[in-house]
Amino acid sequence: MLRKLSTGFTNYFIDSYFLVSLLGVGFMNNIIQGKAFVLGDNIDTDQIIPAEHLVYSLTDEEESKKYGHFALSGVPTAQAGLPDGGISFIEDENYQSQFKIIIAGSNFGCGSSREHAPFALQKSGVKAVVAESYARIFYRNSVDGGFIVPIESTGKLNNKIKTGDQLKINLDNNTLKNLSDGTEYQLKPLGDVLPIIESGGLFEYARKSGMLE
Amino acid sequence: MGMTITEKILAKSAGRRSVTPGENIWLNVDVLMTHDVCGPPTIGIWKKEFGDKAKIWDKNKLVIFPDHYIFTANKHANRNVEILRSFAKEYQVENYYDVGTERYKGVCHVALAEEGYNLPGTVLFGTDSHTCTSGAFGMFSTGVGNTDAAFILGTGKIWEKVPESMKFIFHGRLPNYLTAKDLILQILGDISTDGATYRAMEFDGEAVYDLSMNERMTLTNMAIEAGGMSGIIAADKVTENYVKERTDEPYEIFTSDEDAKYHSKYEYNVEDIEPLVAKPHSPDNRDKVRNVAGTKLTKCYIGSCTGGKITDFKFAAPLLLGNTVKVPTFIVPASTEVAKELEIETYKGISLREIFEKAGCIIAQSSCAACLGGPDDTIGRAVDKDVVISTTNRNFPGRMGSKKSEVYLASPLTVAASAVNGFITDPREFL
Numbered sequence: 252m253l254r255k256l257s258t259g260f261t262n263y264f265i266d267s268y269f270l271v272s273l274l275g276v277g278f279m280n281n282i283i284q285g286k287a288f289v290l291g292d293n294i295d296t297d298q299i300i301p302a303e304h305l306v307y308s309l310t311d312e313e314e315s316k317k318y319g320h321f322a323l324s325g326v327p328t329a330q331a332g333l334p335d336g337g338i339s340f341i342e343d344e345n346y347q348s349q350f351k352i353i354i355a356g357s358n359f360g361c362g363s364s365r366e367h368a369p370f371a372l373q374k375s376g377v378k379a380v381v382a383e384s385y386a387r388i389f390y391r392n393s394v395d396g397g398f399i400v401p402i403e404s405t406g407k408l409n410n411k412i413k414t415g416d417q418l419k420i421n422l423d424n425n426t427l428k429n430l431s432d433g434t435e436y437q438l439k440p441l442g443d444v445l446p447i448i449e450s451g452g453l454f455e456y457a458r459k460s461g462m463l464e
Numbered sequence: 465m466g467m468t469i470t471e472k473i474l475a476k477s478a479g480r481r482s483v484t485p486g487e488n489i490w491l492n493v494d495v496l497m498t499h500d501v502c503g504p505p506t507i508g509i510w511k512k513e514f515g516d517k518a519k520i521w522d523k524n525k526l527v528i529f530p531d532h533y534i535f536t537a538n539k540h541a542n543r544n545v546e547i548l549r550s551f552a553k554e555y556q557v558e559n560y561y562d563v564g565t566e567r568y569k570g571v572c573h574v575a576l577a578e579e580g581y582n583l584p585g586t587v588l589f590g591t592d593s594h595t596c597t598s599g600a601f602g603m604f605s606t607g608v609g610n611t612d613a614a615f616i617l618g619t620g621k622i623w624e625k626v627p628e629s630m631k632f633i634f635h636g637r638l639p640n641y642l643t644a645k646d647l648i649l650q651i652l653g654d655i656s657t658d659g660a661t662y663r664a665m666e667f668d669g670e671a672v673y674d675l676s677m678n679e680r681m682t683l684t685n686m687a688i689e690a691g692g693m694s695g696i697i698a699a700d701k702v703t704e705n706y707v708k709e710r711t712d713e714p715y716e717i718f719t720s721d722e723d724a725k726y727h728s729k730y731e732y733n734v735e736d737i738e739p740l741v742a743k744p745h746s747p748d749n750r751d752k753v754r755n756v757a758g759t760k761l762t763k764c765y766i767g768s769c770t771g772g773k774i775t776d777f778k779f780a781a782p783l784l785l786g787n788t789v790k791v792p793t794f795i796v797p798a799s800t801e802v803a804k805e806l807e808i809e810t811y812k813g814i815s816l817r818e819i820f821e822k823a824g825c826i827i828a829q830s831s832c833a834a835c836l837g838g839p840d841d842t843i844g845r846a847v848d849k850d851v852v853i854s855t856t857n858r859n860f861p862g863r864m865g866s867k868k869s870e871v872y873l874a875s876p877l878t879v880a881a882s883a884v885n886g887f888i889t890d891p892r893e894f895l
C-alpha cells in the first residue's frame with residue numbers, strides 16, 4: 252500500500268516533495284472571507300467541544316451536525332465573542348454559525364488530542380482560525396484532517412479585531428484585511444504544511460505525491 | 465555535534481544516522497495505541513481512505529484500551545465500545561482489552577506500562593494527548609489525532625517535525641511532603657501552558673532518578689500541559705527492572721550526549737519547593753498550597769493517569785487512616801491492576817482499600833471517570849458550582865463536568881489532607 256518509502260531515501264523523498272509542491276498548483280481557495288468571532292488565550296479543546304459530546308458519530312451526516320451545534324459551547328459566556336462577550340457562536344438549534352473566521356490569542360487548541368475539535372469548527376462553518384500560536388496536536392489535526400486553515404498572526408489581533416467585523420484573508424500574500432475599519436495585518440506564511448493544506452489533508456497529499464496508491 | 469536522547473530515538477526510527485530539530489521526517493512507528501473516544505473515528509477514517517484494501521500494517525503493534533466512557537448508560541458512548549469490539553473481532557486484534565472481561569485494564573497510559581508495551585528506545589503514538597506519559601521509559605511517545613492515527617494504522621508511518629529539547633534538572637532528595645506532581649506543577653508555573661509547545665521535555669537529576677516508574681510517569685504525563693510534544697527520562701536500572709518484569713521484548717537504551725544542544729535548561733533544588741496547587745482554570749496557575757489553604761471544598765478526587773496509580777494511593781493512605789473525610793472523596797484506581805493492589809498493599813497492617821472505605825471515601829471502578837467530565841452519569845463528575853481538589857492533570861473550564869465548577873490540581877498528599885479537613889490543606893500539617 253505504501254510506495255516509494257524505503258527507509259534509505261525517505262527523507263530525500265519527503266524533503267524534495269515538500270519543495271516541489273510548494274511550487275505546485277494550489278487547490279484551495281486562497282481568499283477566505285467572513286465575520287470574525289473573537290476569543291482569548293488558551294482556548295483548549297474542552298472549550299471548543301466539551302468532552303460529553305465526543306460520543307456522536309463523525310461519519311453519520313445527520314448525527315455529526317451535533318458537533319457544529321455544540322462547537323465552542325464550552326467557552327465561558329463572558330469570554331465568548333470579545334470584546335463584549337456573551338455572544339452566541341451558534342444560534343438556537345442551528346449547527347452552522349454566522350461567524351466564519353475565529354480570531355484568538357496564544358496557545359489555541361491546547362489540551363486533549365480530540366480531532367473532534369477542528370471537526371466541530373468545520374461543521375459549524377468555520378473556514379480559518381487566526382491565532383498568535385497553536386498547540387501542536389490541534390494544529391496537526393486541522394492540517395492533516397483538512398478541516399480548517401490554522402494561520403498564525405504576527406502579534407496579537409484579538410484586541411484589535413471585534414466580533415462581527417468583516418474580514419478578508421488572502422493566503423497568496425498572507426494578509427488579513429478588516430473590511431469593517433480598513434486596517435490590514437500581516438500573517439505568517441503557512442510554511443511546511445502548505446502542500447498538505449493545499450491538497451486538502453494528509454491522505455490526499457500522500458496520494459498526490461505517490462506515497463499511497 | 466552531540467544529540468539528545470529524543471533526537472537519537474527519532475533518528476533510529478527514521479533509519480538515519482542523525483536528525484536536527486526543525487526537520488520533517490518520516491518515522492516508523494513501534495506501537496499505535498487508541499481508545500474508545502478516538503478509536504472509532506480513527507477506524508472510520510482508515511476504512512474510508514484505504515477502502516477495500518484497508519489492512520492493519522502490523523496487528524501486533526496495535527493496542528486498544530476502552531477506558532474513557534465505560535461505566536455509563538449513555539447509548540452513544542456504549543456504541544463506541546461496541547465499534548471497537550467488533551473491529552477487534554473482525555481483524556483479530558489480540559491487544560484489545562475489552563471491558564466486562566478479565567482482560568479489562570482501565571486508563572490506557574497506565575495500562576501500556578503495566579502490559580509491557582513501553583520499551584526504551586522505541587516510538588509510540590497514541591490518539592490521546594497524554595501519550596507523552598510513556599516517555600518515562602526512555603522512549604519517544606506523543607499524541608496524535610484520528611487522521612494521523614488512521615494513516616499509521618494503514619502504513620505504520622507518520623511524519624513529524626523533530627522537536628527541540630528542553631532540559632529540567634531536579635537536584636537533591638525529595639522531602640516527604642512532596643511528590644512528582646509538585647515538581648511538574650513547579651515547571652508549569654515557570655514555563656506556562658505553551659512554554660514547551662512542539663518541544664521535547666527531558667527530565668534529569670538525582671531527584672528524578674530516585675523516583676519509582678509510577679512517579680516518573682506523573683512527570684512525563686503532564687508534559688502536554690506545557691504544550692510539550694513529549695516528555696522523556698532516560699532508562700536506568702529502575703526502568704529495566706520494571707520492563708523485564710512485564711515483557712521479554714528487546715529494547716535499546718539511549719542517553720543524551722554531553723554536548724547535545726538544548727533550547728533551554730532549568731535547574732531546581734527540590735528542597736526549595738513547597739507543596740503546590742494549580743488554581744482554576746489552568747494547570748499553570750500555580751500557587752503554594754499554604755496561600756490557598758482554607759479554601760472550602762465540595763469534592764476531592766484521587767484518580768486518572770496522572771494521580772490514580774498505586775503510588776498515589778500509598779501517599780494518600782497514611783493521611784486518611786483513622787480519619788473521616790468531610791466532603792465526598794473519590795478514589796479511582798487508574799487500572800484494574802491498581803485496584804487489585806489497593807487490596808494487597810497495606811499501611812500499618814490495614815489494606816489501602818479498607819483505609820479508604822473506613823475514611824468514607826467512594827471507591828470507583830477503574831477508568832478515566834470524571835477526569836474529563838464525560839456523560840452525566842459519570843462518577844465523581846463536577847456539578848454546578850462544585851469546588852474540587854484533584855490529582856488529575858487539567859482544570860480548564862468545564863474539564864471535570866460543570867462549566868461553573870472550580871478545580872484545583874494537587875498532589876495526592878495535598879488532596880488527602882484536604883479531604884480530611886474539607887478545605888484546602890497543606891499536607892505538612894499531617895506529616
Ligand code: SF4
Nearest residue numbers: 571768769832835836
Ligand atoms: S485519565 Fe484523564 S487524562 Fe488520563 S487518559 Fe483518561 S481522560 Fe485522559
